[in-house]
Amino acid sequence: xxxxxxxxxxxxxxxxxxxxxxxxxxxxxxxxxxxxxxxxxxxxxxxxxxxxxxxxxxxxxxxxxxxxxxxxxxxxxxxxxxxxxxxxxxxxxxxxxxxxxxxxxxxxx
Amino acid sequence: xxxxxxxxxxxxxxxxxxxxxxxxxxxxxxxxxxxxxxxxxxxxxxxxxxxxxxxxxxxxxxxxxxxxxxxxxxxxxxxxxxxxxxxxxxxxxxxxxxxxxxxxxxxxxxxxxx
Numbered sequence: 001x002x003x004x005x006x007x008x009x010x011x012x013x014x015x016x017x018x019x020x021x022x023x024x025x026x027x028x029x030x031x032x033x034x035x036x037x038x039x040x041x042x043x044x045x046x047x048x049x050x051x052x053x054x055x056x057x058x059x060x061x062x063x064x065x066x067x068x069x070x071x072x073x074x075x076x077x078x079x080x081x082x083x084x085x086x087x088x089x090x091x092x093x094x095x096x097x098x099x100x101x102x103x104x105x106x107x108x109x
Numbered sequence: 110x111x112x113x114x115x116x117x118x119x120x121x122x123x124x125x126x127x128x129x130x131x132x133x134x135x136x137x138x139x140x141x142x143x144x145x146x147x148x149x150x151x152x153x154x155x156x157x158x159x160x161x162x163x164x165x166x167x168x169x170x171x172x173x174x175x176x177x178x179x180x181x182x183x184x185x186x187x188x189x190x191x192x193x194x195x196x197x198x199x200x201x202x203x204x205x206x207x208x209x210x211x212x213x214x215x216x217x218x219x220x221x222x223x
Contacts, residue, residue: 032208041217043200043215043217049209096165098154099154
């Protein structure tokens with residue numbers, strides 16, 4: 001099963017908005033798009049999920065275009081504690097979630 | 110967060126030892142998962158159980174033996190492991206229903222095989 005594609009790493013400064021884009025070229029009609037965050041030596045943590053258009057919660061926003069071939073996770077005003085790896089795994093609709101390498105975000109002071 | 114707990118948090122074992130990893134979820138979920146995360150590598154799905162029945166075995170070597178006695182508990186029995194099996198082993202759970210199914214992960218067990 002093909003994985004999703006996202007940048008390997010990104011750098012940012014505190015207080016900036018960070019946008020991480022993921023390609024979902026093999027997304028199926030019923031698949032939802034889910035993003036997770038992982039700190040070192042911890043398990044991934046759910047951030048946000050959506051199907052199309054825009055979803056916002058207290059942590060982030062998720063933008064999904066009409067063709068759903070990509071998604072953009074937007075983190076407003078990042079802080080040092082947002083330094084982590086961010087994943088947009090492929091949800092197959094069953095139980096086989098395919099995690100890629102993720103995007104390593106490094107926030108600098 | 111204490112929704113999914115894993116014990117032990119750290120484990121060092123020799124190649125001839127037998128040990129077990131334990132996972133418990135307090136979220137009322139029906140599906141449970143084992144993942145392996147080696148250094149600098151993506152998470153690799155190992156096993157999935159739904160309502161205590163194994164639904165996925167991702168070509169995992171037989172030296173890893175899962176057990177799911179009920180929907181709240183999941184074990185991973187280890188025997189005659191190799192040094193390359195050293196990794197962070199993560200347990201997760203989910204409702205197991207529908208396209209919006211979201212996984213909740215435990216803190217992991219850091220395993221070192223000498």
